[in-house]
Amino acid sequence: MAAPSTTSPPLTRASVQEAHQRIKQYIHETRVATCTTLNILASTPQSERCPSSGANTAYEPAPHSSIQQQDASSYTSQPHVRLFFKCENEQRIGAFKARGAFHALGRLIEDEGIENVRQKGVCTHSSGNHAQALALAAKTHNVPAHIVMPKISTPSKIAGTKSLGANIIFSGSTSDEREAVIREAIEETGATLIPPYDHPNIILGQGTQALELEQQVEDMLVNHPDLGVSGKKGLDAVIAPIGGGGMLSGIATALQGTGIKVFGAEPNFEGANDAEMGLKQGMRIKTVKTLTIADGLRTPVGEIPWSIISDKSKLEGIYSVSEEQIKAALKLLMERAKLFVEPSAAVPLAVMLYNEDFRKMVEQKAGKAGWNVGIILSGGNTTIEAIAKLFQPSTGDAERAEATISTDGSKKVENVAG
Amino acid sequence: MAAPSTTSPPLTRASVQEAHQRIKQYIHETRVATCTTLNILASTPQSERCPSSGANTAYEPAPHSSIQQQDASSYTSQPHVRLFFKCENEQRIGAFKARGAFHALGRLIEDEGIENVRQKGVCTHSSGNHAQALALAAKTHNVPAHIVMPKISTPSKIAGTKSLGANIIFSGSTSDEREAVIREAIEETGATLIPPYDHPNIILGQGTQALELEQQVEDMLVNHPDLGVSGKKGLDAVIAPIGGGGMLSGIATALQGTGIKVFGAEPNFEGANDAEMGLKQGMRIKTVKTLTIADGLRTPVGEIPWSIISDKSKLEGIYSVSEEQIKAALKLLMERAKLFVEPSAAVPLAVMLYNEDFRKMVEQKAGKAGWNVGIILSGGNTTIEAIAKLFQPSTGDAERAEATISTDGSKKVENVAG
Numbered sequence: 131m132a133a134p135s136t137t138s139p140p141l142t143r144a145s146v147q148e149a150h151q152r153i154k155q156y157i158h159e160t161r162v163a164t165c166t167t168l169n170i171l172a173s174t175p176q177s178e179r180c181p182s183s184g185a186n187t188a189y190e191p192a193p194h195s196s197i198q199q200q201d202a203s204s205y206t207s208q209p210h211v212r213l214f215f216k217c218e219n220e221q222r223i224g225a226f227k228a229r230g231a232f233h234a235l236g237r238l239i240e241d242e243g244i245e246n247v248r249q250k251g252v253c254t255h256s257s258g259n260h261a262q263a264l265a266l267a268a269k270t271h272n273v274p275a276h277i278v279m280p281k282i283s284t285p286s287k288i289a290g291t292k293s294l295g296a297n298i299i300f301s302g303s304t305s306d307e308r309e310a311v312i313r314e315a316i317e318e319t320g321a322t323l324i325p326p327y328d329h330p331n332i333i334l335g336q337g338t339q340a341l342e343l344e345q346q347v348e349d350m351l352v353n354h355p356d357l358g359v360s361g362k363k364g365l366d367a368v369i370a371p372i373g374g375g376g377m378l379s380g381i382a383t384a385l386q387g388t389g390i391k392v393f394g395a396e397p398n399f400e401g402a403n404d405a406e407m408g409l410k411q412g413m414r415i416k417t418v419k420t421l422t423i424a425d426g427l428r429t430p431v432g433e434i435p436w437s438i439i440s441d442k443s444k445l446e447g448i449y450s451v452s453e454e455q456i457k458a459a460l461k462l463l464m465e466r467a468k469l470f471v472e473p474s475a476a477v478p479l480a481v482m483l484y485n486e487d488f489r490k491m492v493e494q495k496a497g498k499a500g501w502n503v504g505i506i507l508s509g510g511n512t513t514i515e516a517i518a519k520l521f522q523p524s525t526g527d528a529e530r531a532e533a534t535i536s537t538d539g540s541k542k543v544e545n546v547a548g
Numbered sequence: 549m550a551a552p553s554t555t556s557p558p559l560t561r562a563s564v565q566e567a568h569q570r571i572k573q574y575i576h577e578t579r580v581a582t583c584t585t586l587n588i589l590a591s592t593p594q595s596e597r598c599p600s601s602g603a604n605t606a607y608e609p610a611p612h613s614s615i616q617q618q619d620a621s622s623y624t625s626q627p628h629v630r631l632f633f634k635c636e637n638e639q640r641i642g643a644f645k646a647r648g649a650f651h652a653l654g655r656l657i658e659d660e661g662i663e664n665v666r667q668k669g670v671c672t673h674s675s676g677n678h679a680q681a682l683a684l685a686a687k688t689h690n691v692p693a694h695i696v697m698p699k700i701s702t703p704s705k706i707a708g709t710k711s712l713g714a715n716i717i718f719s720g721s722t723s724d725e726r727e728a729v730i731r732e733a734i735e736e737t738g739a740t741l742i743p744p745y746d747h748p749n750i751i752l753g754q755g756t757q758a759l760e761l762e763q764q765v766e767d768m769l770v771n772h773p774d775l776g777v778s779g780k781k782g783l784d785a786v787i788a789p790i791g792g793g794g795m796l797s798g799i800a801t802a803l804q805g806t807g808i809k810v811f812g813a814e815p816n817f818e819g820a821n822d823a824e825m826g827l828k829q830g831m832r833i834k835t836v837k838t839l840t841i842a843d844g845l846r847t848p849v850g851e852i853p854w855s856i857i858s859d860k861s862k863l864e865g866i867y868s869v870s871e872e873q874i875k876a877a878l879k880l881l882m883e884r885a886k887l888f889v890e891p892s893a894a895v896p897l898a899v900m901l902y903n904e905d906f907r908k909m910v911e912q913k914a915g916k917a918g919w920n921v922g923i924i925l926s927g928g929n930t931t932i933e934a935i936a937k938l939f940q941p942s943t944g945d946a947e948r949a950e951a952t953i954s955t956d957g958s959k960k961v962e963n964v965a966g
Contacts, residue, residue: 161579217886219886220886224886460932461931461932464888464932465888465930465931465932468635468637468638468642468887468888468889468928469886469888470882470883470886470887470888471886510886512883513879513883514878514879514882514883514935514936514939515939517932517935517936518932518935518936518939518940521932521933521936522936
């Protein structure tokens with residue numbers, strides 16, 4: 131397949147800063163949210179969290195979680211943290227992907243000239259956020275965008291991409307069928323491929339959110355030092371989701387040399403934790419077949435992202451969580467922090483709240499001083515119906531379901547009024 | 549029942565300003581959000597909105613709605629508006645009620661002395677947001693709070709109130725049973741009743757959000773004039789939900805003399821629009837029996853709120869919407885604006901988007917210049933399960949449900965890919 135012909139700057143913090151200057155006018159500087167309840171929860175040992183009232187609707191601090199441990203003794207680590215949520219769910223098109231798309235297209239236009247790019251157009255394959263991101267960037271620059279989507283894509287996603295003026299080309303569902311359709315489109319139109327994550331300009335674009343987060347937290351702590359752990363003036367760590375790895379590698383690149391530690395968060399359902407396993411094996415895993423609810427994270431890590439995240443000077447590590455843990459974190463983000471996010475965006479908080487390896491590590495490294503931890507909320511593109519489906523009680527009514535969410539799959543109903 | 553013994557200042561803008569100074573340190577100055585998609589939608593005639601792609605997951609402007617009109621010719625009004633959402637769903641305890649509770653308790657403490665109040669305590673009856681608000685205020689001042697809740701209350705709400713340190717007293721479900729239990733509690737403890745809405749200090753406290761919104765919008769427009777309609781430096785109107793009327797009357801009081809027009813928004817299911825009908829009849833309706841999904845708005849208007857909202861110099865009018873319209877607005881707030889709110893909080897946006905009487909009035913009064921409209925998002929205390937229940941498809945799958953939400957109860961499936 132035709133490689134994109136644009137030049138790419140080196141993968142350094144300075145290049146991310148330059149990318150940020152380039153795309154600033156096209157994207158939102160999304161806000162950073164905090165939530166007392168989630169700070170308390172994250173700083174409470176899992177074994178001491180109240181097991182039954184996770185679905186509690188109170189917004190005020192209440193050290194309760196929906197997690198119900200089987201073996202309390204193994205859940206005793208107590209990291210001391212304050213969380214800072216980067217709300218990329220409120221980014222344009224509802225996800226961070228707008229950053230990479232605007233950067234890659236901007237570079238292409240600079241290299242080839244706007245007239246050339248307008249004549250040939252751009253193309254990609256995606257049924258998700260990257261499709262809409264590229265469609266938006268292309269529309270902004272008045273460039274034709276050809277998006278290959280599987281025929282079976284969600285009608286609302288097709289409509290979303292269409293409403294941004296993109297030309298939708300339908301393909302079959304297998305990757306062979308898709309590749310054939312893209313090749314055909316490129317041959318016909320001369321369009322340049324803008325891949326979803328495995329490209330330096332995409333990586334640099336996605337990394338820009340880390341620069342904002344870093345600065346925003348410093349600014350917040352000047353006026354409200356109580357939002358952070360005592361005495362710290364900025365972030366100690368950032369946790370970001372990893373699917374194809376464009377974002378995580380961009381963030382790791384952006385924060386190099388700052389002393390801020392970068393961690394990846396991955397679902398582990400049906401081997402979705404290919405990056406975590408790849409790091410253990412010292413080798414990139416190239417195929418993944420998973421239907422994790424974190425549907426943005428079903429792809430294997432790309433080649434260039436892998437070269438960055440497998441570099442220990444850039445990434446501290448990757449931690450994974452179960453489907454039930456993702457659901458519990460998603461529920462807390464919505465009900466407690468009032469943040470409407472897609473399941474993929476809940477994975478970093480799930481690691482912070484429920485992965486004991488991660489929590490022990492933080493407890494050890496951060497000590498009593500504690501850490502200010504940035505949590506990347508990567509996107510908010512889901513529907514009420516899709517969320518409802520995830521929380522559909524298999525038996526009993528909704529009330530019962532409130533009391534039975536657990537991270538270990540076990541079920542228990544407890545009437546807190548009793 | 550024992551009336552609260554505290555003194556109350558006159559119901560004026562100056563008193564709301566004074567209330568704001570008193571409670572500032574205890575509450576959040578909640579943010580004001582904007583959403584391009586919803587601005588475009590609100591400024592598009594209902595007859596010209598795309599009927600099928602309301603559930604579109606794109607965050608970017610796409611003039612589509614989930615509304616499907618039966619008679620296009622009657623849906624042609626085109627108000628020109630920019631919307632400013634006051635996020636009281638992110639207030640402490642997840643709803644504006646914290647404002648009134650802190651104000652009423654603060655006044656009581658000033659009048660009677662903290663020692664007296666600590667000895668006697670405070671009490672109220674509520675199964676919802678006011679219970680948690682009073683529990684929080686009482687906890688903050690180390691005052692005992694006795695909250696009468698029906699035995700059948702949602703366990704999570706009971707747990708939420710309990711976790712704030714309140715003493716829960718269970719009662720039967722009828723108002724007679726409840727009153728008896730409160731009387732008993734007051735006799736035993738000497739606690740002072742802090743009613744949920746029918747009290748001047750509650751009204752003044754709830755009104756404080758309007759002062760913030762007014763100032764915040766002015767500040768936003770200085771740096772980003774493009775967020776508002778052309779040439780305007782502040783708000784033209786505010787729409788707030790009305791149940792008992794504490795908030796709406798507080799907002800009307802706060803904005804008196806500013807030129808900002810205040811409107812009420814009410815559900816009309818099973819006569820829930822008692823305030824709207826009362827205004828038409830020129831007489832307060834004292835009982836309401838409705839199971840509207842906007843569960844915060846099931847109560848009839850209180851006596852003191854009525855005296856304010858029935859004053860035409862203070863309130864412009866009240867408009868009501870159907871259950872399906874509330875659901876459509878709720879869906880848009882979550883999926884497009886990424887704001888997690890409870891159904892009651894979606895009622896003002898539903899009026900803005902779907903009530904043709906309201907839209908025609910705005911079109912006429914605002915003219916081509918348009919209006920900047922404040923929309924009060926009163927609270928976010930709901931659960932994923934409760935939301936899921938509202939959007940449960942009666943037949944077919946979730947995908948089908950996405951295409952069938954309508955304001956008139958009619959169903960139609962349209963495949964936008966076809």
